């Protein structure tokens with residue numbers, strides 16, 4: 408095992424010792440992003456003016472994601488890397504540390520959120536819950552932050568970034584209003600969201616839901632039999648109508664929970680699949696942050712009504 412790790416480190420070290428390709432001044436800014444939410448955001452601001460390479464596609468779990476050799480060479484050739492940070496991309500931390508010695512800029516979007524508004528967590532080395540995108544108010548702060556970063560790094564396109572960013576921020580304002588109107592149709596006592604892992608704490612805080620994740624904050628921990636039984640009792644006691652699968656987490660954990668409720672002579676339905684740590688397929692509505700959020704909220708409200 409140790410030998411294996413050393414070998415990977417040696418490979419990464421070799422790749423990072425390679426020189427970046429020499430760039431023409433007129434070439435587009437080469438941006439690498441980690442999660443699909445960040446990819447979508449940066450594309451909205453940069454449009455055709457920049458090159459955006461997202462590492463993680465739909466259905467990919469960022470907690471468990473490891474950089475492939477192809478990823479490392481994309482990272483080396485990037486001018487700038489935007490990642491979530493707060494230890495969301497747990498297995499990429501080492502790679503980013505190595506990159507600090509390169510002339511590639513690495514920017515954690517999580518840094519833009521005031522620490523006092525972050526939800527604490529003992530689980531992550533950051534001491535904070537990294538699922539910050541599930542409050543649109545946070546996403547607006549992050550959007551403004553990314554606009555400012557791109558303006559500084561690529562000043563010749565600053566005006567375009569500002570105007571694209573303004574359009575996107577207006578869309579996020581509209582999204583917030585739509586979401587709140589939809590959520591307000593669900594009585595407060597029915598706002599209990601049970602999912603595979605704790606990705607929705609910011610959502611719960613922003614939109615008045617009690618949220619419970621079976622696997623805790625990261626998918627790296629498996630739920631035990633006791634956790635399943637405890638949560639099954641909670642579902643029965645609180646008359647929860649539906650529980651939810653997540654697109655980036657295997658559905659067996661939620662199916663085990665449903666079976667535990669059934670074995671106690673109660674019924675709970677699977678209310679649908681939510682997009683938690685990754686967007687849907689590209690070129691679908693759920694392949695965008697805004698579409699994903701609308702889809703999740705509609706699915707939740709329809710199932711819990």
Ligand code: ZN
Pocket residue numbers: 470538604605606624625626684
């Ligand atoms: Zn997560």
